[in-house]
Amino acid sequence: MITRFFRRNDARRRSIETLHMRLNAASRQPGLYTALGVPDGVEGRFESLILHVILALRRLNRLPAPAADVAQDLVNSVFLQLDASLRELGVGDFGVPKRMKKLGAAFYGRAANYDAALDAGDAAALRTALARNVLGSEDLEAAAGLADYVLAADRALAEADLDGLLGAGPSFPHAGDAPTLDLEAR
Numbered sequence: 001m002i003t004r005f006f007r008r009n010d011a012r013r014r015s016i017e018t019l020h021m022r023l024n025a026a027s028r029q030p031g032l033y034t035a036l037g038v039p040d041g042v043e044g045r046f047e048s049l050i051l052h053v054i055l056a057l058r059r060l061n062r063l064p065a066p067a068a069d070v071a072q073d074l075v076n077s078v079f080l081q082l083d084a085s086l087r088e089l090g091v092g093d094f095g096v097p098k099r100m101k102k103l104g105a106a107f108y109g110r111a112a113n114y115d116a117a118l119d120a121g122d123a124a125a126l127r128t129a130l131a132r133n134v135l136g137s138e139d140l141e142a143a144a145g146l147a148d149y150v151l152a153a154d155r156a157l158a159e160a161d162l163d164g165l166l167g168a169g170p171s172f173p174h175a176g177d178a179p180t181l182d183l184e185a186r
Contacts, residue, residue, distance in 0.1 A: 035176030
């Protein structure tokens with residue numbers, strides 16, 4: 001009985017790690033940086049990763065149980081990776097908790113902004129949030145392509161079920177290839 005318990009947890013851990021790995025891969029698509037203007041540096045990669053995690057969490061939070069548990073495990077996995085990344089960048093043991101607190105606040109603040117804009121179909125709010133947070137700019141036109149990408153990804157993820165997310169993985173458009181969408185019509 002105990003071995004079955006550990007096997008089940010091990011399988012769940014592997015599923016979360018695989019989902020996390022796929023989100024990492026999606027967040028590192030070269031087109032995000034070359035075609036859509038995400039800065040290719042530590043902050044840009046952080047922004048891209050959390051954007052993709054937030055999109056996956058939006059879907060997980062709309063699915064029945066045990067999707068909420070999967071969502072929490074995914075958040076835990078992402079923050080463990082961020083902690084390890086800070087340590088690799090040379091942040092000392094005393095500085096990591098302070099930085100993690102800032103990263104957590106950034107994550108949850110962005111999640112609230114992106115969710116509100118997507119739920120309301122508010123193209124201007126989505127562009128503003130993406131320009132400010134991801135691109136580090138106030139240029140809403142520069143964020144138009146990224147907003148198209150986010151909308152296309154959100155629509156693709158809306159079709160996914162839990163088995164699909166954990167099996168084949170989340171579906172994201174190729175960055176730079178997202179169709180031009182009529183954001184005002186959404």
